[in-house]
Amino acid sequence: MERILLIVLLFFQSCLGFTQSFKGSWRGSIEVQGTQLPLVFHLTEDDGGAWQGKLVSPAQSSAHLPLSKVEVFGDSLRLAAASLGLSYTGRRVDDSTINGVFAQGPLRAPLTLRRFVEKVRLRPQTPEPPYGYDTLDVEFTNSFDGTTLAGTVTTPRGKGRFPAVILVTGSGPQDRDETIEGHRPFKVIADYLTKRGIVVLRYDERGVGQSTGNYTKSTIGDFSKDAIAAIDFLRGQSKVNPKKIGIVGHSEGALIAKLIAGQQSAELNFIALLAGPAIPIDSLMVLQAYEIGRLGGMNERQLQQAKVINRKNFAIVKSELGDEHAYRQLLANMSSIIPEPTQAQKNEFRMMVMPSYRYFMRINPVPFISKIKIPVFAAFGTKDIQVPFAANMESLTDNLPPNRQNRLQVYEGLNHLFQNARTGAISEYAELEETFDTDVMRDLADWILRLK
Template identity: 40%
Template sequence: MLLSRLLACLGLLLLLSGHLSGRAAAAPAPHLTGDWQGSLSAAGTDIPLVVHLQQQPDGRYTGTLDSPKQQAYGLPIASITVRADSVVMRLTAPAAVLAGRVSTDGQQISATWQQGGRSAPLTLRRQGTAGSAAPAVRRPQEPKAPFPYRAEDVTFANAGSGIRLAGTITVPPGNGPFPAVVLVTGSGPQDRDETIFGHRPFRVLADYLTRRGFVVLRYDDRGVGQSTGDRASYTAADGVTDAQAALAWLRQRPDVQAGKVGLIGHSEGALIGLLAATQANPPAFLVSLAGPALRGVEMMVRQNEDLGRAAGLPAEQLAANKTLNQQIYLTILQTPDNQQAQAQVTKLLTEIGMNAAQARQQAAGLTTAWYRQLLAFNPEPLLPRVKCPVLALGGSKDLQVAAGPNLAAWEKGVRAGGNPDVTAQELPGLNHLFQTAATGLTDEYGRLEETFAPSALAVIGDWLARHVKK
């Protein structure tokens, strides 16, 4: 969510340690129904996790995940595979895999948590009472019926990719036609509400903008929720074609002003918006929410450094991490052959003490098509080609996409192409999700009750209102 996939989606800053090995024993599948609790170690902080498993009548397991410290409860586990003493659980939000083995007494699962190209050991122990209720999470901004607008679940085609995308459209009262907005999520598999830690920021944003007279379309990423398509080979280029399909579908609706259909992208969604704005049939306007405008490698190095510093890493460790990250990123960029790149990255990681199996796993995650495209991202020739009005916003406490340098790049780059209609604004005290934050660290996201700062909503709504009246 959120360039969350750049370093462990949803803020679990995983340390590079631990790896499961060995063969599954030929034993009966264990009975896993119940509650399992463990703790991840991340940047010197323990992150408790609780897994709730339930066996269905057909023998399948279903389950959910809680992260109480982050106030995230009921995160769905997309699939659970049990073979002999082996269990693999896959989540889509966050995009993570928990793979482990069950002890002979059935009371413990020794596992690794794999996410964002990183892994960490995780031991889950069976708890005494199954099905315990998760504490209520306060999300006071969550829209509640009845609504003064119409909401409808819809599907539309990306014909070029042969997929169908599913989403929700909200339409103001009255006959219209109305100006319209497409919301594009950040990195990693995201649903239409961009759900994260019990927050649904896109639902809050859609509610606010529809109340202000805009038709709003938000949709599940391809391969997520009710949208079809393959996530395994997904890159931002695919995201652009999905966003273009959404824009085209909206323009054809009789209740939409075809010439006033724009795009709001969050994090990687803003990168997708930038690419869409430089191609045929661009959006009528573009709003970047914490969107990157620096080169991919520069952005990644800065992100890792900011998060490490905020987490309290000493200066010497920050410097060592920066040097290693730069070496790894440049190696990947300069070595197009994946096998060769993985061998070189594996060597760099084993030289700092990582075991070979773990290093190979890390290297594979860092050389996916998605990651390669991100590292190679160069916005400099793109920004001057944007001719539509642009609003670029960033929070002063954003540790994932630093507001200062990225906002400056947005403004300078768009203006360089002769487009004066660009507004770049840093919003004080807000994090990457545009919540009012104390630290900006990702483990704070779920603890905050606020989903989207009202001040940020007002800036977006006021800017849009001014521009659709032109």
């Protein structure tokens, strides 16, 4: 009897240990268009046995996106984030490894997750309370489609009305702080500007954090309307000077600022562009792929070959071909280097003909830049490999109408996040303790405060 009881107890403990082993942080990568995209899952279980989890895509953002489903049964688990249309099904190989399949839209890719302990990194610029200014969590509505955006307004103390800005994040699902690799650049910028006497509104993108909506089914057109709603909300704040309201956009957020300003689709007084694309998006993506490949060790012959293939791929994506026809053309264009694509590679090509991706690839900011009538501040970093400075600065200089209040500047040694960088590689973002260069923030604040 004791032997039977012992066996039962050992079996129970092994099962319990098996289930408990899913608790913690798991990291892996999927390959998307030749680039490794890291993913991190944080899984927890409460005292009642209910599981919860969060997803982080570090190369895009460090926003902790809540999982809508975490199911654990024996040595297997199922994860899902409904707002992003993604799922993961995996099975535990041992205490530190899970093998499974990641899915999002038409993409299906093998994903092996490995347990890790997240390293605590120093982020000395992240502000901590007490702040010395007023903070207020708010909600406002995009009247075009009813999406509710949640954000934070920081307001200088004192009497009078102040200049005001909204902060618009870069690509990928971003929270109000534009959190990435432990850095919170928008919180740092908001803190600096507010201390200088500027009201700042920053908000979670649709489908992220406390904002409603579906991120994966949205386009830049939708994000632009969210920004317009933010401007309208800011204009109604009692301590805001209605004649000094602008957008500070980073990367894709800067592109949105240009589109809004060029179309005069909102009552704006100025825009500030941080690493903002100023050339057609397909051309930008070719340059970006070249720079990433160069830092990755590709030789010039390989880089030029990739450039030719990428140009044709993006031309297909931009075309008016039907999705299925475009997909077949992509397969044909890639056949010289991938004669027999795997199912995962085929799924990547399917992603390239999704409506939101094709919408993005067709954007050319130049016609919008040429119609901007308000003052513009623009900053680029010489080590930015995501929006390479030379071509974008040249286009902005050539196409932006003259304005004595414009300030266009290139900052030596800064990467896409405006950190002082060694190479500019995306992998450096996490390694660097600096979140955002102080000189750029000082120049931005000085420029806003001097506007007439």
